[in-house]
Amino acid sequence: MPQVQPSTNGHGARPKVLIPEKVSPDGLKMLQASLEVHERKGLSPEELESIIGDYDALIVRSETKVTASLMKAGKRLRVVARAGVGVDNVDLEAATKLGVIVVNSPQGNINAAAEHTIALLMAVARNIGTASSSLKDGKWERSKLVGVEVKGKTLSIIGLGKVGLTVARAAGGLGMNLLAFDPYANPSLAASANVEIVDTVDELLAQADFLTLHTPLIASTKGMIGEAELAKMKPTARILNVARGGMIDEAALLAALDAGTIAGAGIDVFTSEPPKPDDPASRLIAHPKVVATPHLGASTAEAQENVSIDVCTQVLSILSGQLPRSAVNAPVILPEEYRTLAPFVSLLEKMGSLYTQHFAPPGSPTAGARPSFDVTYEGALASANTTKPLFAALLKGLLSPITSAESLNINLVNAEILARERGIRINESRSRDNVEQEGYSSSVTLRARRDPRSPSASRGSGAPDYVRAGGGGDELADKVIAGFVSGNTPYISRLGRFRTSFVPAGTLLICRNYDSPGKIGVVGGRLGEAGVNIRFMSVAPIGKAEDEDGSGEGLAKVDSLMEQRGGEKENEALMILGVEGEVGEGVRKSLIGVEGVLEAGVVVL
Numbered sequence: 231m232p233q234v235q236p237s238t239n240g241h242g243a244r245p246k247v248l249i250p251e252k253v254s255p256d257g258l259k260m261l262q263a264s265l266e267v268h269e270r271k272g273l274s275p276e277e278l279e280s281i282i283g284d285y286d287a288l289i290v291r292s293e294t295k296v297t298a299s300l301m302k303a304g305k306r307l308r309v310v311a312r313a314g315v316g317v318d319n320v321d322l323e324a325a326t327k328l329g330v331i332v333v334n335s336p337q338g339n340i341n342a343a344a345e346h347t348i349a350l351l352m353a354v355a356r357n358i359g360t361a362s363s364s365l366k367d368g369k370w371e372r373s374k375l376v377g378v379e380v381k382g383k384t385l386s387i388i389g390l391g392k393v394g395l396t397v398a399r400a401a402g403g404l405g406m407n408l409l410a411f412d413p414y415a416n417p418s419l420a421a422s423a424n425v426e427i428v429d430t431v432d433e434l435l436a437q438a439d440f441l442t443l444h445t446p447l448i449a450s451t452k453g454m455i456g457e458a459e460l461a462k463m464k465p466t467a468r469i470l471n472v473a474r475g476g477m478i479d480e481a482a483l484l485a486a487l488d489a490g491t492i493a494g495a496g497i498d499v500f501t502s503e504p505p506k507p508d509d510p511a512s513r514l515i516a517h518p519k520v521v522a523t524p525h526l527g528a529s530t531a532e533a534q535e536n537v538s539i540d541v542c543t544q545v546l547s548i549l550s551g552q553l554p555r556s557a558v559n560a561p562v563i564l565p566e567e568y569r570t571l572a573p574f575v576s577l578l579e580k581m582g583s584l585y586t587q588h589f590a591p592p593g594s595p596t597a598g599a600r601p602s603f604d605v606t607y608e609g610a611l612a613s614a615n616t617t618k619p620l621f622a623a624l625l626k627g628l629l630s631p632i633t634s635a636e637s638l639n640i641n642l643v644n645a646e647i648l649a650r651e652r653g654i655r656i657n658e659s660r661s662r663d664n665v666e667q668e669g670y671s672s673s674v675t676l677r678a679r680r681d682p683r684s685p686s687a688s689r690g691s692g693a694p695d696y697v698r699a700g701g702g703g704d705e706l707a708d709k710v711i712a713g714f715v716s717g718n719t720p721y722i723s724r725l726g727r728f729r730t731s732f733v734p735a736g737t738l739l740i741c742r743n744y745d746s747p748g749k750i751g752v753v754g755g756r757l758g759e760a761g762v763n764i765r766f767m768s769v770a771p772i773g774k775a776e777d778e779d780g781s782g783e784g785l786a787k788v789d790s791l792m793e794q795r796g797g798e799k800e801n802e803a804l805m806i807l808g809v810e811g812e813v814g815e816g817v818r819k820s821l822i823g824v825e826g827v828l829e830a831g832v833v834v835l
């Protein structure tokens with residue numbers, strides 16, 4: 231289970247989750263260990279909007295309207311989780327613009343919805359609703375309540391997705407003939423369930439003994455069964471809707487039932503929920519030919535447990551900086567892809583943060599150089615279906631050292647928009663070259679280069695000294711970071727011109743020094759005096775003369791630049807120390823110039 235760090239909401243407190251509807255406790259228990267969980271049922275939209283600003287996550291079912299204005303008020307909101315499948319109560323466009331990830335549980339309640347459809351099918355066929363209430367009223371009305379059998383009848387299905395197909399399989403078991411209209415249906419899945427796909431809705435309506443709807447409520451399905459469509463059906467036909475209200479014109483259905491041109495209906499969902507007393511839906515519910523339930527399709531103990539665990543796991547993932555399984559407003563990431571990419575997400579974020587802190591700390595010449603970045607995914611990673619999470623992680627890493635945590639709501643939903651808005655260019659490329667000889671299957675290389683749009687690319691006297699001295703050379707030429715993942719742990723394998731191997735985590739002291747004996751003891755001594763413990767130490771020598779094309783020309787160019795700026799020479803090395811405790815400015819400065827230490831910087835990853 232993902233672990234959320236206590237201060238990940240940037241406020242030093244445990245992240246808070248608001249749950250304004252009934253969500254099964256199975257998932258909520260998982261949240262309680264690391265988050266503050268507030269269940270607040272019965273809030274008005276105004277009350278909800280007045281408190282949402284305190285929350286990092288919101289978990290809803292179908293009743294809460296998650297509007298643009300609610301999400302705008304949710305300044306800290308990072309995720310809206312829908313404990314179910316339908317997200318028509320969430321303004322997805324607004325969520326995407328605001329960088330709020332919307333997740334749902336696309337699988338958790340399929341079976342419950344399909345079984346409820348079958349329950350309504352049988353109830354409508356056998357007048358179960360009317361028979362039960364008549365009996366409770368003390369009547370014994372056998373001859374009035376003769377039903378029909380479903381065996382041998384035609385079930386017409388609109389929408390052969392997850393629920394539609396599950397209904398088809400169950401209805402096939404009851405001996406029904408199956409037809410479906412779904413322009414995007416998978417023909418082989420349809421064939422495997424003995425469903426015949428028809429080309430037009432009209433064909434489907436004309437043949438239906440029972441019609442069942444299983445599409446989402448979208449522009450093409452809103453009001454799709456109205457007066458004209460009902461008129462094309464047999465007077466003995468019965469209609470089922472366990473999908474969404476709004477797909478059937480309720481007034482038209484009421485009129486058809488009254489006129490006897492439709493024989494009955496089983497309805498679980500309504501245009502407005504709960505229906506108002508004057509709504510046609512209220513008269514439908516009261517109609518003797520109708521069996522109605524109050525949106526109970528997903529209301530089984532099993533389904534609620536499934537969806538609760540599913541979305542709570544995703545909330546934890548998102549709040550701990552990991553990828554969600556089912557983001558609705560982001561590219562779908564398959565679980566296998568998720569497993570492959572997750573450690574690289576962490577690597578890319580660390581590489582980005584390391585770049586900014588080590589190569590472009592505030593005040594340095596490169597801080598304002600506005601580079602473009604080339605990131606190359608090498609080896610097995612080059613075959614990943616999507617690299618969007620890696621892109622988002624890199625951007626987040628680059629910006630996090632210079633931007634406050636609250637304003638930095640970067641995720642795979644909004645990363646590209648935000649990079650464009652901030653003028654950061656990241657060019658992604660893939661190299662299938664085998665990197666296994668290095669001891670790992672995938673690696674990532676990040677290179678900065680001067681952006682031709684940057685003022686420093688064309689300016690004359692304003693350019694940093696070493697750029698001018700180089701006659702138009704590139705001050706970013708040596709700003710390279712490479713990394714890999716081993717056993718799910720990210721490692722940095724190259725930092726600038728130095729070959730290394732360290733885990734980018736915690737506080738690091740990075741010193742550039744002459745590669746000669748004596749420094750380690752002196753640096754260690756100074757840190758000890760300052761009460762700073764050393765967790766690990768890694769010495770990074772200058773790498774072999776190699777670069778993109780393996781010719782060494784790039785590094786030769788870098789060498790000459792370095793010579794011109796009086797910088798790194800071949801007898802230099804990096805010393806990377808993982809430390810515990812704060813390395814104050816005084817201690818850092820005191821190390822420079824001691825025993826050949828040329829530079830010392832602190833990086834927190």
Ligand SMILES: NC(=O)c1ccc[n+]([C@@H]2O[C@H](COP(=O)([O-])OP(=O)(O)OC[C@H]3O[C@@H](n4cnc5c(N)ncnc54)[C@H](O)[C@@H]3O)[C@@H](O)[C@H]2O)c1
Pocket residue numbers: 315316317336339340343388389390391392393394411412413414415444445446447450451472473474498499525526527528529
């Ligand atoms: N009543 C409940 O409690 C309950 C429970 C679960 C799901 N649902 C609802 O059931 C519906 C189906 O859910 P699902 O998980 O099967 O969704 P799904 O996305 O798996 O399937 C929807 C299918 O509809 C098809 N479709 C889209 N537009 C269409 C159109 N214009 N004409 C014909 N077919 C079209 C799609 O191709 C897809 O195959 C959704 O509306 C969902 O919200 C309700």
Ligand SMILES: O=C(O)[C@H](O)COP(=O)(O)O
Pocket residue numbers: 291292293313314315316317339525526527528529
């Ligand atoms: O879309 C869904 O998952 C169903 O309509 C269930 O909605 P509910 O969570 O409000 O029961």
